[in-house]
Amino acid sequence: MAGSPENAMVLSSTADEDEKQRESRSKREIISTLPTEKAWKIQGLMYQYQGFWYYSGGAVEGVMWMQKCFKARNEDVLLVSFPKCGTTWLKSLMFSIMNRTRYDFSAHPLLTSSPHELVPFLEFYAEQNIPFPDLDTLSSPQLFHTHIAFTSLPQPVIDSQCRIVYICRNPKDVFVSSFCFISRCHIVVPLEEAFEFNTNLKIPIKLGSSVFTDFVFMAGSLENAMVLSSTTDEDEKQRESRSKREIISTLPTEKGWKIQGLMYQYQGFWYYSGGAVEGVMWMQKCFKARNEDVLLVSFPRCGTTWLKSLMFSIMNRTRYDFSAHPLLTSSPHELVPFLEFYAEQNIPFPDLDTLSSPQLYHTHIALTSLPQPVIDSQCRVVYICRNPKDVFVSIFYSQCRIVYICRNPFPLKRNLSSSVKGYVSVDPSGIIF
Structure with missing residues (x-):
């Protein structure tokens, strides 16, 4: 009786539980x-x-469970x-890429399930006492996260030869994101206390300047790792943005019409904000028209909307x-x-190679400021101009319609004087480029 299969199973189960x-x-x-160390109030003790x-x-x-x-x-x-x-973003992206031929869009799992359900967080299994599935029973390849x-x-x-995809981020942005995440849990943590905690290398989870650096560079030492370094991209964007702001800070300025604040003169033309100048700089650096494309160039308030409609209809x-x-x-x-507008509003510009040809674009940039690749290409440039006096009247009434809402009308005489001097968004004296 003692050696019966039922008793053997009981003994085995007991042995497993004891183990x-x-x-x-x-x-x-x-x-x-x-x-x-004592962590932020929501989390009690932290362990190194x-x-x-x-x-x-x-x-x-x-x-420990994952390591074993x-x-x-x-x-x-x-x-x-x-x-x-x-x-979360990268989980969604990776799951979509790896299953791009498996699901129709209308029945895609990401429409109904969280990325955290679809891409398992390995440490979470042991932490929550959830049985981990046998890998041999799962299809290949599988996507995991840690x-x-x-x-x-x-x-x-x-x-192994498994692929490792790594993403990192500017440590300052990580701190802010962590702080806001904790705050959403309705736990009040003084910002100064949280920042001091971060600089002492003890922010939850494993966040601190030198610890973060170790995490990043140790990951980069793995030969078969694909490192998605958003930190590098963000740093590059910040350096570029800082360089543009430094250039803009040296430009001649004039007080514009009341709604516009300061205006900036760049390459001989006045622009209504520093952001507008950044837009011009972006276009000069990045935009490359193809030979079949059409570029509509217009001075503001010269019939741009009408000509856009006409050109789009023709093409x-x-x-x-x-x-x-x-x-x-x-x-x-x-x-x-x-x-x-793409650069001024921080909107990503689409890859031209993915667009059909020809494409129709529009700019308020003068000929002397157009990117050199546009000048050198065989793309068509369609230009419209208008009587400068009509342009002034149109701009004045356009501004007045906006300012009427703000109850802050513009004096006609003062704005005519500014217009004659060229202090209007994009210099009227340069209407004929």
Whole structure:
């Protein structure tokens, strides 16, 4: 009787439970010896394990479990990210790429499920006592995610040929994102206290300047890692933006009409804001027209909207039926993009190679300020001008309609004087470029 199969199963189950208890007790003993610090109010004690701070003992247990149990296959993909660095966005992107031929858009899992459900967070299984599925039963490749740094990754992962995709972010942005995240939990943490906590390398989860740097550069030492360094991109954008602002700060300025504040003179023409000048600089650096494209160039208030409609209709005269014509439902400014506006409003400009040809664009930039690749190309440039006196009257009434809402009318005489001197958005004296 004692040797019956039923009794054997009971003994086996008991032995497994005893083994789990011993293992759990062993982990807790190790955790009890780790350095600790008081965390932000919501999180209690933090634990330092293998050089990084974790927000709870359970989080450390999750890391220990992954180091012992997880074995990636060569075809699998492991997404590694520092917390608050764009994990959710990258999970969605990676899941979409890896399953781009598997789902129709109308039935795509991302429409109904969180990216965190579709791309499992490995440490979370152990931390929440959720059984991890047997990898041999899963299709290949699989996509997983972890917040573990390179030095703490399981050795089988490092020895395998699995792909590792890594994303990082400007540490200052990470701190702000973490602080706002904690604040949304209705936990009041003084900003000064949180910042001091960050500079002392003890912000939850594993966030601190030198710790962050270790996390980033240790990840970069893995040969088969694809490093998506948003930090580099952000730093480059910040340097470029700073350089533009430095140039703009040296430009001649004049007080514009009341609604516009200061105006800036750049390459002989007046612009209504520093942002407008940045738009011109962006276009000069980045825009390259193709030979088949058409560029509509106009001085403001010279009939731009009318000419956009006319040009769009001509270029698409065989493409649309009248009953379904885009101009019946969309503004000409939506259909014919204003190039400087992309940079001024921080809107990403589409890749020209992905657009059909020819394309129709619009700019208020004068000939002398157009990008050299546009001048050198064979693209068509269509230009419209207007009597300068009519331009002034049109601008004046346009501004008055806006200012009427603000109850702050413009004196006609003062604005005529400013216009004669050229102090109007884009110099009237240069209407004929």
